[in-house]
Amino acid sequence: MNKLILYIILLFSLLQSCTIVTTREEEDLYTITEKDTTVKHFIKNAPGNVDRGVVHPSTKEILREREITQRDSVVNRYYPDFIRLGLFEGMGLIGGSTDFSLNSGIFGVYPDPSLLDENARGANGGSIFTGGIYRLGIYENRLRWFRDAENWTWGIHGVEAIIPDARVETGLMGFITPYLRKRYYFRDDIPYVSATIAVGMGFFPSQYANVSGSIDVGSIGGVNLRAYVGFAAGYNSKSSVLIAGNDFADEGVFNTIPYAGLSVSVLDFVNVVPELYTEWKDHEHSSWKIGLAEMTFVNTNSEYSAFGNNSNDSSTSIIKGYFMRVANAEVAIPINGNYNLYAGTSLLSLYIMGLNGNGIGVLPLRVGYWHQLLKDELSIDPFVEYGYYPSSYFNIGAKLRLRFSDRFNMGIVGGYISGNTLGGIGSQTLDFLGDATSFDGYYIGLSFSLLDRIFYPEELRYSE
Incomplete structure (x- = not known):
C-alpha cells in the first residue's frame, strides 16, 4: 500500500512537469x-449693441x-504543443508460442493471474493472445522535414515492452525509445480515424527495431482503440535484465517477433495539426471528467478494518478501507440534445472494503448521469459500474463533487457493492485482496482526485 501511494505521488510529479513541454506560449x-x-x-x-431691429x-x-x-x-x-501525449497503451499480441501463452486477453491487460508468477512459463494451448505490447509515457510532436509534409511526427515511449509469450527471454524491452510515424486520416473530426505507419528503435536494455502499421480510432476522452500488424527484431545481451537472473536462459539471444493485435490506450490524447493553432481555452472536449488518480477513504459494514493486522483486531476506526481509481474517463453521450448521460472506465479500479472480501477491476464499464448543482463548482453523478476481470462485481453509488481547480477536486461518495473477489479465477498473485470469496456491503467516504479535470457544460462540444 505504501509503495503504491509512493508510485502515484512520483507519477503525479512527473505529469505535473509535463505541462511545461506540452504547452506553447505566445506573447x-x-x-x-x-x-x-x-x-x-x-x-x-x-x-454696446442694442436690439433695435438691426x-x-x-x-x-x-x-x-x-x-x-x-x-x-x-x-x-x-496552445497545445504536441500531436500525441499518452499515459498507457496495452495490446493483446498474436504471434507468440501458444505452448507458453500468457492468456493476455484482447487488449493485453487480462492475463491469467496464476501465470504472473516469476517462475510461471505460461499455459499450453491457451488464448490466441499469447502476450502483449505495453507502452508507458508516450509523446509525439510534429516532424517538419520533407518540406513540411503533412502528419509526420517524431516521438518517444518512456518504457516499451514487447512480450510475445510467458518466456521473458523471448521478449524485447526499451527505455526512451524513439519513433517516427506517418498518419493518413480518413476522418478528421472527433473521434479521428487514421492509418499509421511507425518505425522505432530500442537501445537499452534490448537493442531492437520495430516496424508496424495500424488503424487508429480516437481519441475521445483520452481513450483510443488500435489494430496493429508489425514485426520486431532485436538482441538481448547476457547482461540484459531479461536474461540476467533468468533460470531458463544464460546467454545472449536474438529474437524475431512477427505480431498482430488489438490495443487500448488511456489518458492518451491525439491532436491534428489545426488544433495546435487553437488556444487551449477554445478546444473542444467530449468528457465530463478526465483524471489520473482518485483515492477514497471509506467506512463500510465490514467487520474488520483493512488497516488492522488480522481478523482478531478489534479496532473501531472510522476508516475501514479505501478505493482507488487510476486513469479515469467519463465520456458524455449526447441523446436528443441532452448530454448528461455518460459512459466511463478506468485503467484500474481497486475496492478494499475491509480485511477480506475486496475487488479489483481492469477497464470496468461505468454508466452514470452528470448533474450540475452549482455552476462551475458543485455536481453530483449517480453511477453503476460493472467489473468483470479479475474480480466480478456490481457497484451502485453516487458522488457529490466539489471542484477546486483544473487539477484537484474532492467529493463525498456512497453506495453498495457486491461481487466475487477473483471471479472464480483464483491466484496467489492477488492474495493481497484477502480471501477469494463473495462479498457485498455498503460504503460512504471522502474522495480526493489528483490531476483530475472536471469540464463545464459550455466546454463540451455538444453544447454548441
Missing part, C-alpha cells in the same frame, strides 16, 4: 492608439483640441 504585443478631437464654439456679441455682426470663435494617447498591451496565448 502578442499591441500598441493601442486613442485619438480624441474636441471642438468648442464661442459666440461673442459686440459691446442685426449686428458678432464675433465667432472655434477652438479645436486634438489629443493622442498611446499605450502598450500584452496578451499571452497558450
Whole structure:
C-alpha cells in the first residue's frame, strides 16, 4: 500500500512537469492608439449693441483640441504543443508460442493471474493472445522535414515492452525509445480515424527495431482503440535484465517477433495539426471528467478494518478501507440534445472494503448521469459500474463533487457493492485482496482526485 501511494505521488510529479513541454506560449504585443478631437464654439456679441431691429455682426470663435494617447498591451496565448501525449497503451499480441501463452486477453491487460508468477512459463494451448505490447509515457510532436509534409511526427515511449509469450527471454524491452510515424486520416473530426505507419528503435536494455502499421480510432476522452500488424527484431545481451537472473536462459539471444493485435490506450490524447493553432481555452472536449488518480477513504459494514493486522483486531476506526481509481474517463453521450448521460472506465479500479472480501477491476464499464448543482463548482453523478476481470462485481453509488481547480477536486461518495473477489479465477498473485470469496456491503467516504479535470457544460462540444 505504501509503495503504491509512493508510485502515484512520483507519477503525479512527473505529469505535473509535463505541462511545461506540452504547452506553447505566445506573447502578442499591441500598441493601442486613442485619438480624441474636441471642438468648442464661442459666440461673442459686440459691446454696446442694442436690439433695435438691426442685426449686428458678432464675433465667432472655434477652438479645436486634438489629443493622442498611446499605450502598450500584452496578451499571452497558450496552445497545445504536441500531436500525441499518452499515459498507457496495452495490446493483446498474436504471434507468440501458444505452448507458453500468457492468456493476455484482447487488449493485453487480462492475463491469467496464476501465470504472473516469476517462475510461471505460461499455459499450453491457451488464448490466441499469447502476450502483449505495453507502452508507458508516450509523446509525439510534429516532424517538419520533407518540406513540411503533412502528419509526420517524431516521438518517444518512456518504457516499451514487447512480450510475445510467458518466456521473458523471448521478449524485447526499451527505455526512451524513439519513433517516427506517418498518419493518413480518413476522418478528421472527433473521434479521428487514421492509418499509421511507425518505425522505432530500442537501445537499452534490448537493442531492437520495430516496424508496424495500424488503424487508429480516437481519441475521445483520452481513450483510443488500435489494430496493429508489425514485426520486431532485436538482441538481448547476457547482461540484459531479461536474461540476467533468468533460470531458463544464460546467454545472449536474438529474437524475431512477427505480431498482430488489438490495443487500448488511456489518458492518451491525439491532436491534428489545426488544433495546435487553437488556444487551449477554445478546444473542444467530449468528457465530463478526465483524471489520473482518485483515492477514497471509506467506512463500510465490514467487520474488520483493512488497516488492522488480522481478523482478531478489534479496532473501531472510522476508516475501514479505501478505493482507488487510476486513469479515469467519463465520456458524455449526447441523446436528443441532452448530454448528461455518460459512459466511463478506468485503467484500474481497486475496492478494499475491509480485511477480506475486496475487488479489483481492469477497464470496468461505468454508466452514470452528470448533474450540475452549482455552476462551475458543485455536481453530483449517480453511477453503476460493472467489473468483470479479475474480480466480478456490481457497484451502485453516487458522488457529490466539489471542484477546486483544473487539477484537484474532492467529493463525498456512497453506495453498495457486491461481487466475487477473483471471479472464480483464483491466484496467489492477488492474495493481497484477502480471501477469494463473495462479498457485498455498503460504503460512504471522502474522495480526493489528483490531476483530475472536471469540464463545464459550455466546454463540451455538444453544447454548441
